[in-house]
Amino acid sequence: MKYNLRSTLFRLLLLIALVSGSSWVLKAKDKKPLVIPLESKNNALALQVNANGDLAMIYFGKKLADVNEYAAVPGAYKQTSDYTGELNAAYSSSGSRNLVEPAITVTHADGDNSLALKYVNHTLTDVKAGVKLLKVQLKDPAYPFEVTLYYQVFTNEDVIEQWSEIRHQEKGNVVLHKFASANLHLKGKEFWLKQYHGDWAKEMQPEEAKLTHGIKTLDSKLGTRANLFQPSVFMISMDKPATEDEGSVLYGALEYSGNFRVDLEVDYQDNLRIIAGINNYASPYTLKANEVFTTPAFLYTFSDQGKGAASRKLQNWARDYKLLDGKGNRLTLLNNWEATYFDFNESKLAELLKDTKRLGVDLFLLDDGWFANKYPRNGDTQGLGDWAENKQKLPNGISSLVKEAKNNEVKFGIWIEPEMVSPKSELYEKHPDWVVKEDKREEYYFRNQLVLDLSNAKVQDFVYGVVDGLFTKNPDLAYIKWDCNAVIYNAHSATLKNQSHFYIEYMRGLYKVLERIRKKYPTVPMMLCSGGGGRVDYAALQYFTEYWPSDNTDPVERIFIQWEYSYFYPAISSSNHVTDWGKQPIKFRTDVAMMGKLGFDIVVSKLGEHELQFCKDAISTYNKLKPVIYQGDQYRLANPKEGNVAAMLYVDKEKAKGVLFNYLVSSRYDEGSKLPIKLKGLDPSKKYKFKEVNVYPGTSSSIDEGAVYSGDFLMKIGFNPQLSLSRTSVVLQIEEAR
Template sequence: MRFNLTICTVLFSAFQAFAQNSPVVIPLETTQNALVLQADKDNYLGIIYFGKKLGQPTEYQQIPAQSRQRDGNAGTYNSAYTPAGSWNVSEPAIQVTQGDGNKSLDLVYVSHKTVKENDNVSLTSVVLKDPVYPVEVTLHYKIYAQENVVEQWSVISNNGKAPLTLQKYASANLYFTGKDFYLTHYNGTWAKEMNPEEEHLTAGIRVLDSKLGTRANLFQPPSFMLSMDKPATETSGKVLLGTLAWSGNFRMDFEVDSYHNLRLIAGINNYASEYPVSGNQEFKTPAFIYTFSENGKGEASRNLHNWARKYRILDGEGSRLTLLNNWEATYFDFNEEKLSGLFKDGKKLGVDLFLLDDGWFANKYPRNNDQAGLGDWQENIKKLPHGIGYLVKEAKNAGIKFGIWVEPEMVNPKSELYEKHPDWVIKQPQRPEHYMRNQLPLDLSNPEVQNFVYGILDKLFTENPEIAYIKWDCNAITFNAYSAYLEKSKQKQSQLYVDYVKGLYKVLEKLRAKYPKVPMMLCSGGGGRVDYEALKYFTEFWPSDNTDPLERIFMQWEYSYFFPAITQSAHVTDWGKQPSKFRTDVAMMGKLGYDIVVSHLDEKDLQFSQQAVSTYNAIKDVVWHGDLYRLVDPKENDFSSLMFTTKNKERAVLFSYLTGNRNGDGSEIAFRLEGLDPAKKYKVRELNLYPGTKTAIKEDQVYSGEFLMTAGFNPVVSARRTSVIIEISAVQ
């Protein structure tokens, strides 16, 4: 027995020695992919692998031994969260000034833990600490296994008494090994959103950022695609889709290092935003959300859609209301009688809801144009002598629900609110005011302003509990950033950009706690504010004020990589030169709405529009909750085609549009469909035909899924058939 005990003691001691010398390896795995962290012999945490999941997790720790890329002069390229001011000289994820003025930070691994929320979702937390100063950083990785999505953020803790100042505080720091990287990012401005550009990343740092404050996405959204080795296609190639869940200034650094590998750092823009963290306090960054696929952009976007509908978008797996908006019918010029007529038009059209847009409020400075009244949220007694409650009842009597537009974060200088509370307005006290759409943002870092903004919505709902929809707009960016509240409360002006967004979220959280289910559109003069933190509180967003259907084909195509169709509000309007069928067919590939004068429609257009609403009601579940396959890219062809397929592959809807105008443009030959079951049999049927026209499709033909996905199908898009919607249904 003594001999056996001695052997056991020796073996246990050997195991302890091995455990102490063996590096800590942390595999973060989805069903298909893995991000692997490792603490080295000095407890510095690095990323040793990103890519396809290995069958044997124990093999991850063998990966570093395969590399000869070691350069002590460069610090640690593959750091999981790169600090500044010590021995790392690459672009940092975190940069601080310590309480004693020292600007250095070093971070070593301390511990990690994983908590499973359910069979699909787990949260891994990794604790890093500075060996000298009382600074702790916890990296959080929330894994959605089936969706192959990772949500990553950091929490920076000041465990000392002296204040800590954050100069940079990223949400995520990733590292990819490879030979070539191709970045697809987006640019634009009002009515020209989501223009894609793809570039080959070369040595140095490529920065995507916004410094606009409120309407932060106006020129560039916080979303991108990153292809590895070669540009990815819809169906092939390694690609990461990334987006920051933050409704303010953002920054993303793409640094190609001396070995041609890529470092990615994403988070809040640190521009003019030094942020203090008091003793024993912490700062939580927003989430950076990403998905990776080795099978192209299509699979990656479906990953993100499945995650978003299930876990992030308010009522993402639910339904939506089809609406008629009065904006292009009346602009600011309306009264109760005119609106009552529009309620009846909406009922005649067959929609669920009437939305009253801008112009219903303010009396001293009536809101008859965009130059006055914003901030004075009382009904205009000249236009609406009986108030909003009367309109809600009139809409109900007409058989339709009622919704309303607000822009609660903003103020016109010509308003009672501005006269009473100039200290609530973001503006430099010693400089001329600079306006966008004749307005300025209110200071949401101020709790009084937060209460005011919440009170606007709360009053509307309290007095009119049957309001069924809110359109929340935000039309100005932040010029002359300055907060009288921060100055008075002896806080730093550099907190404003961050605290504004925090204040906005406080309002929305409070609003949703009391009114959890009312649908709300996230609008910001078009696509000026579209992100997954805001979409916790909103059911949909407004992609652009540009509703020209030809332009919308391109915009909605690009938005669709990051956001599912159920979130994209798409309205039929009078923009563009296309016929009503084309305009309607384009809107039907999103969340359908109307902004037209129904009474001006001729007999056939009215008949078609009524039929279209009915058709949309029959297919909307497929569009909203189905898998999206982009088939023919409008940027590369003279027509466009995409399809939505149910999860069980029993039903699909194919949308095709002519985008060229040369003679002979269109679908001359078949193209391959995707997402069907090759063993199933399918029939096709054309939907949404204009009255008096006939289909060019053989509707009595039965096709195998294999045929449709191999030989292909031609919807016959041409100058005579500029938009075509096809329903594909499985048959026994």
Template sequence: MRHLLCAAMGLALAGNALEAAENQVIRISTNHTDLVLQVAENGRLYQTYLGEKLLHESDLKELDWAVHAASDGSVCKRGWEVYSGSGNEDFFEPALAVTHNDGNASTWLYYVSSSMKEVEGGTQTDIVLRDDAYPVEVTLHYVAYPEEDVIKTWSEIVHQEKKPVYLSAYASTMLYFNRGSYYLTEFTGDWAKEAQMSTGQLQPGKKIVDTKLGSRAAMHASPFFMVGLDQPASENQGDVLMGTLGWTGNFRFTFEVDNVGNLRVIPAINPYASVYPLERGEVFATPEFVFTYSTEGTGQGSRNLQNWMRKYQLKNGTGDRMTLLNNWENTAFNFNQELLAELMREAKDLGVDLFLLDDGWFGNKYPRKDDKAGLGDWEATQDKLPGGVPALIESAKQAGVKFGIWIEPEMVNPKSELFEKHPDWAIHYPNRERYYYRNQLVLDLSNPEVQDYVCGVVDKLMKENPELAYFKWDCNSPITNIYSPYLKERQGRLYIDHVRGVYNVMKRVHANYPDVTMMLCSGGGARCDYEALKYFDEFWCSDDTDPVERAYIQWGFSHFFPAKAMCAHVTSWNRASSVKFRTDMASMCKLGFDIGLDELSQDELAYCRAAVANWNRLKPAILEGSQYRLVSPYESNHMAVNYVSEDKASAVLFAYDIHPRYQEKLLAVRMQGLDPEKMYLVKEINLMPGVTSSLKANGKVYSGDYLMKVGLDVFGFQQMQSRVIEFVAQ
């Protein structure tokens, strides 16, 4: 009887139209992956398959939407509902929770229609679902990119009830798996220890990875994850789901193993303190969730995402990148116009493209002498920089380099002219003592007037200095003192509308200055989401530039980002390591320097110049080629990564001895991605002046087959040593 009642509810929704849709199959495919959905006889939409692509279309009809539910099956037939609403017969975590005008908190969504259209690089599928008792509609969007084996999905929620409804859950999607075991790899950390990887088996119940920081949101947890199916995620074999949410605010990943051992994965905005009042006719669009399903381990999954990101997501993803010299680690706040001009000449001597002026250049009534004052007052400090930014750009031109500048326009110091004039523009309590992170407050980007102000910071700098070539855009504080003077009684919208305001600013700046290079920074790598990187060319992975720590940080981030998006600088952190080791570590990403050249010996400076030239020459492999992670620092005392150009004519291997044990067993490193039929000349580069290579293979020619099956002995026993080896097809 219960089964009949469940089916009857669906049939009542759409009558004959529903009968026509019954058992309709919707296939969302890439070259190697299938996501298959089916409309059941109850009129609702279920996932029937997610995995390696099925070869025969006829097999799709054999997939059954109903799953074994154990005791839960006593209610009615159960399936993996694609966008499950709260209050229905499913007893586990929903995608959507709505409180309607009459106080009813249940939502049952039924299939209405679906359509497909071609978009750049792939096919978009749109599916409309509707509640049978309330005028609430959800549209599910999927874009499948066949060549890259990537699927992007998001949802849109709208209603026509007379008054606002209240959303307390609003996921981007839901994905399901039926395997023997599941292993979650998460990327967590803090300032100076970003993207630290840890793996654990998911047990019955819920595992939640989330953040409540508002801005600088990824400081403790990164917005991406990996799930190994039947085994922990492995580099070169095994099935793995790799996913990331494009949201620079609070996010939540829910991993729930149910009563029969099935897993549901729910990526979403974190609804913490965000019961959202949705107005009639207003469309609530969730963030995009981007994922790949790999049957060849995380290495192939990473290459899928890196390739897709360069083509379709990252700003200027197929364009060039500039090397640079930053002044922060050299001078901090202590500089003047003459010193900066000298550093620009040093940048030219080093061979980099650009000089980047960091924090400390602005504020007059409250000059930026430290981090306690000046944020918000974006005028050059007269006694420090009497010629202002125009004089600095002129000095850069005379030196023969481009000029970039640091800004943090979303923040304000209470000790600033901006806060004196507009205290209501900052997020802060009206009736409590304020507390501060880094002596600053977050501007309220839910307020359109504040959005205009932030855009105006960039507009003013660009209008006065049209030759500005680069912005480092920082965000050093999470949201504190959590109250919006603008939203007043609508505080449930703050965490969401603030992020929407941030993106609105980013879109406007990008539209006005599409050719200006932008670095995304947040006290290090606490902003690293795919959505923000639509408007930024690259991001700062971490303030920690110790090359040993950077090995782990860069290894972690490389699972989801191409090298050209990941900024890495040579600094004075960890002086126990050589300049060569520090430079070689930075060279596996987007190379930059943040060091006083007067600290370097003549040999070290000559080495750095040569390393910059080599990096520029190897851009086709490092920036545009395929990356292969060969030896993990998590599993050994060494690390190795190689890049191969698209035409397989050139490759480069970065090999690092981090902390080898005394006389430990050393293994040959086997390359990946080469053409087995090609012959490659092996040459060690990035050598200190006067040093000859001790690599036995140096100067010899090997087949790609040999290099991938036998490999080369590149590791040694010394602490913090490195090799960079170039392979050129003959």
């Protein structure tokens, strides 16, 4: 009883102090807390302001029928006491009452480390049809310091983008030690995390485990290529691990291409707190008065119908709102890398341009090795940064190749890696101060290269000039493959006054360059490569039409890699090439690559007659099917990690057409599709028929094209693609039988 009396007295005194000093705090006589519901088509997030002006997150999940009942949610939980009153803070601060991981930590101009953020006001506006923006302003009653929280809701897709703006008007600078984009608070019986790890050629390796008390941190400190070891995407299943079609699951992703940090804390009340944003590692930020620090957006969606529904929400959102030209077309291509590597000249490339036409793809892509003269780019040890055509290999320059491509009725694209430099290069000799390095430390290389300092405006101009120069000289240039292979060692800028700002200013510089490029060249397709999946995120994909999932193009490996990427990214954004990796036949390799944006990196002249004919026919078929693959709803039917068969289905919005990809991922004796595969996403009342496509020349399909099945039958019983050791990949076109 003494404890309760003391606690009540303390709260009363605190309330009196706040009310007397700050007119924006709710009055004590207001018995009902202010509830701010934010609803989408199926879901809702509810915030609440109490009498002390504290902003809390009281609900996130499936939308309630009665909007007034969100206020009753907190009373339904009878957990242990919240001694701080801030466990469910919408944006938790440090140095005052909060005892758990904060979203924001600061040192004020007078040296004080405490921060308390109180509600001021909020506005909810319609940005455009289907998009709403909630803006909540918070202030510290003791300091002229404020944070504005933004929640942008995409109603039909059930997707939220959340970010924050931090500013102050103190007499001096404030140091930001942590500056998260979002701070979520979830209630549930237990929580399961699905996260990813990897390395070069081993991207998107999944792990799922129950979260225990304490903090689990997902982060990157690589500076560039930040997703190399730890992607910033994850899933949280509530109560039990979600399956493809059942369970409650949250998908989260930070829209940022640099160092990220996600803290997942199960607190002493057994609730989950998610704090996501830029990694504050080595990055305390000195904020001047009236300067605005804007965090990147944290993206999340929720489904109570399993992982598949969450994926489709996110993919629809990406195509409609975020991915560059997400509703458009993509170019099929032939890349020269595996045909020539660095060893090529004009005559070799002229033959490859003819092969491009013969194969039937849209574009020829010239890869690494076309530039540098003093230190010729004949390997990966020199020349990077010297973006003049190599006169020995290309005496007539890129322009002659662009013209030759046009003569062959194909387009021409080119590889660049403009953020990097070889230590052995003219650029390094002329501008050593443009390179990220510590003068007092020995240089240390990642893939024989260093990173250019994009926090430097002169370097930004240079990188922009690499791209602009290519297009200025070659207006018909139709495609850019933008690579980024090195991570940052010895992080230091020769021109930046505050080295603690380096990692942040590097990414600001990169985005400035990409914005300039897109302002002048808004529609040119660009592939985001980064040695594989090293920089795949939705901030970067605002500027790129597609990404390169992995340098590992073994088709069996790619089935697993592309499967995991599909949880977060639509097929139209996944660049998949047919190469000579692996021991599978050309049909299997092509069938796997068709699950996204199709390309080839093979020696066409070495293809046999039937192989070439198959590729040409497959490309023609792909061009007819790609509208469904690019824009259709995706359904993962048979998980290769759970059996010997992988099956992926794409269905158009009218549920009239589909494409079903089937693969045998085991070569053990007598393996095959012994059970029918249950389809999803069809209309149970419609009738459907199947046609096998990509049938290899000289063989015939065992699929009965005359058979008709109801959608009900196909979703309850299924269809057997008849996979076997002699039929390891089967692609089926599905059409409504009229």
